[in-house]
Amino acid sequence: MTSRKRCYNGLKNAKQHMILFFILFGVLCGFLLGSLLHGNVQSSIDPTPKEYAMYVSFLGEIWVRALRLLVLPLIVSSLLLAVAELESKQSGKLGRRTLLYYLMTTMLAAILGSILVICIKPGNVNVKKNEPNEKNVEPIHSVLDLIRNMFPDNLIQAAFSSVKTKYKTVKSPCCFNETSVGSNSSAEEMFNLFSSKVVSPWLTEGKNAIEIKINVKYEFDGIEKTSGTNMLGLVVFSVLFGYILGGLGENGKLMIDFFKILFDVIMNLVTMVIWLSPVGICSMVAGAMVNAVDITGVFKSLALYIGTCVTGLVIHAFIFYPILYFIFTRKNPLKFFSGMITPMVTAFGTSSSAATLPVTISSMEKNNKISTKISRFVLPLGATLNMDGSALYEAVTAMYVAQLNNYELTFGRILLICIVATFVSTGAAGTPAGGLVYIIIVLEACGLPTEDIGPTLAVEWFLDRVRTAVNVMGDCYCAGVMAHCFRNELDGERPEDETQFVIENEGTIETTTTF
Known part of the structure; x- marks a missing residue:
C-alpha cells in the first residue's frame, strides 16, 4: 500500500471517529437539555407541552426531513445495483446457494427480532399520551394489502401513496340490562356509564334504568389509497429491474453506470446530512424527553429496547448460527467459532464489515482451513449483502416505534416489517452512521412515524x-457451510492464481470464482 493510500485511509478513519464523537456529544446534550426543561414544559399552559416539545425538536424534525428526502433515490439505486452486479458477477451454483443462505438467515433475524419485541414489549412503557391508533382488522386483509402493495399499478403514484383495506363501523345493540344508580355513585362511575353504553334518558338517582350495550364491529368497505410511500412496491420493482438489467450484459452497462452515478451522488448528500446529525439528534432526544409523561419511563423503555436488540443479536449469533452450521455440516460449531474471534473483535472496533474483510479472509483461510475459492467469493459477497444484525435491529426498532404509538401489530404489519427489513438491510451501503438512514426507510415503508x-x-x-460483529460472524459461518457443501468440487480445485481478489478503499469488492 502506498503512503498516499495509507494517508487517505487514516483520514477516512479519523473522520468516522470524529462523527461518532460528535454524535455522542449531541446525545449527551440532548439528554441534559431534555432533563432540565422537562418540569417547565409539563407545567406549561401557553404554549402547551406538545407545542413546547415541537419547538425543542424543530431542528431534529428538519434533519429527519432531509434524510427522508433522500430515502427514495437511495433505496432504489442501492437495491438495483446490488442485484444487477450480483447477476453479472456472481453467477453459478455457489453464488445461488450463498445468496439463498444469506437471505434465509437475514429473514430469520428479522423474524426473531419481531418475536422478541412482541414478548418483551419495550414500547409499552407509559412514555407518551397516546390513544390506540388503529382498528382491529382481519389478518387475511393485512396479507392481501401486503401483496397488493408489492405490485403497484402506477410506479409514480407508488412514490407517495399505497393501498389499504377500508372498513366501515357498524354498531348494533347486543344486550339489555337493568341498572340502578344510587346516591353514592361517583362522578367517574356515572361518566363511564354514559360514555360506554346507551342509557335510557329517564335515568335518575335511586331509580332503575335500562342500559343498552353497543357492539361495535368493522366491516369490509373496499380498497382505498393512503398517503405514504409504497416502499415495498418500489423494492420489488427495483429487485426485478436490477435482475433483468444484470442479465443484459454489455447492453445494460450504460444504465448500470447511470445508477452508479446516482448512487454516488445520493451517498455524498447522505454524508452531508450525517455531519448534521449531532444537532438533529440532540434536538430529537431533548424533544422526546420533554414530551414524555414520565421521564423515568423514557430510560426504562430505552433500556428494554437495548435489551431486546442485544438479546436478539446474541441468540442469532450464538444459537441460530451454530445450529445451522451443525445441520449443514455435522461438525462441531464451537471449534469453528474459535477461528473467527479476531474478525469479530475487529468488526466491533471498526463497525464496518468491509474494513474487517481482509482480517476475516485471513482468519478463515488460516484458522479454519477454508479454501481460497470459497473464502474469496463468499466473504466479499457477505460483506456486501449479508446484514443479519441490521435486519434484526431495523425490525426491533420499527415494532418498538409502533408500540410507543399504540399501533396494532397485526400479522400483515409484522410480515411487512420483516420483509422490508430484509430487503433494506441487504441493499444497505456501509457508511458511517448509515443505520440512521435505513431505519427511516423501514419506518416510512411500514407507515410508522419517524419523530x-x-x-x-x-x-x-x-x-x-454489536450488529456488525454479528454480520461478520454470519459471513464466516456461511463460508464454513459452503466449504462443506462444495468439498467434492474442491478436491480437484484449480491453481490458486485463477481466483482474483481485489479490495480497494473499503468500498470496491470484486471477486471471480467459477464452479
Missing part, C-alpha cells in the same frame, strides 16, 4: 458495533 426515534438514535452507535 419517535430520537431515544433510539442515542444508542445506535453501540448497537451498530
Whole structure:
C-alpha cells in the first residue's frame, strides 16, 4: 500500500471517529437539555407541552426531513445495483446457494427480532399520551394489502401513496340490562356509564334504568389509497429491474453506470446530512424527553429496547448460527467459532464489515482451513449483502416505534416489517452512521412515524458495533457451510492464481470464482 493510500485511509478513519464523537456529544446534550426543561414544559399552559416539545425538536424534525428526502433515490439505486452486479458477477451454483443462505438467515433475524419485541414489549412503557391508533382488522386483509402493495399499478403514484383495506363501523345493540344508580355513585362511575353504553334518558338517582350495550364491529368497505410511500412496491420493482438489467450484459452497462452515478451522488448528500446529525439528534432526544409523561419511563423503555436488540443479536449469533452450521455440516460449531474471534473483535472496533474483510479472509483461510475459492467469493459477497444484525435491529426498532404509538401489530404489519427489513438491510451501503438512514426507510415503508426515534438514535452507535460483529460472524459461518457443501468440487480445485481478489478503499469488492 502506498503512503498516499495509507494517508487517505487514516483520514477516512479519523473522520468516522470524529462523527461518532460528535454524535455522542449531541446525545449527551440532548439528554441534559431534555432533563432540565422537562418540569417547565409539563407545567406549561401557553404554549402547551406538545407545542413546547415541537419547538425543542424543530431542528431534529428538519434533519429527519432531509434524510427522508433522500430515502427514495437511495433505496432504489442501492437495491438495483446490488442485484444487477450480483447477476453479472456472481453467477453459478455457489453464488445461488450463498445468496439463498444469506437471505434465509437475514429473514430469520428479522423474524426473531419481531418475536422478541412482541414478548418483551419495550414500547409499552407509559412514555407518551397516546390513544390506540388503529382498528382491529382481519389478518387475511393485512396479507392481501401486503401483496397488493408489492405490485403497484402506477410506479409514480407508488412514490407517495399505497393501498389499504377500508372498513366501515357498524354498531348494533347486543344486550339489555337493568341498572340502578344510587346516591353514592361517583362522578367517574356515572361518566363511564354514559360514555360506554346507551342509557335510557329517564335515568335518575335511586331509580332503575335500562342500559343498552353497543357492539361495535368493522366491516369490509373496499380498497382505498393512503398517503405514504409504497416502499415495498418500489423494492420489488427495483429487485426485478436490477435482475433483468444484470442479465443484459454489455447492453445494460450504460444504465448500470447511470445508477452508479446516482448512487454516488445520493451517498455524498447522505454524508452531508450525517455531519448534521449531532444537532438533529440532540434536538430529537431533548424533544422526546420533554414530551414524555414520565421521564423515568423514557430510560426504562430505552433500556428494554437495548435489551431486546442485544438479546436478539446474541441468540442469532450464538444459537441460530451454530445450529445451522451443525445441520449443514455435522461438525462441531464451537471449534469453528474459535477461528473467527479476531474478525469479530475487529468488526466491533471498526463497525464496518468491509474494513474487517481482509482480517476475516485471513482468519478463515488460516484458522479454519477454508479454501481460497470459497473464502474469496463468499466473504466479499457477505460483506456486501449479508446484514443479519441490521435486519434484526431495523425490525426491533420499527415494532418498538409502533408500540410507543399504540399501533396494532397485526400479522400483515409484522410480515411487512420483516420483509422490508430484509430487503433494506441487504441493499444497505456501509457508511458511517448509515443505520440512521435505513431505519427511516423501514419506518416510512411500514407507515410508522419517524419523530419517535430520537431515544433510539442515542444508542445506535453501540448497537451498530454489536450488529456488525454479528454480520461478520454470519459471513464466516456461511463460508464454513459452503466449504462443506462444495468439498467434492474442491478436491480437484484449480491453481490458486485463477481466483482474483481485489479490495480497494473499503468500498470496491470484486471477486471471480467459477464452479
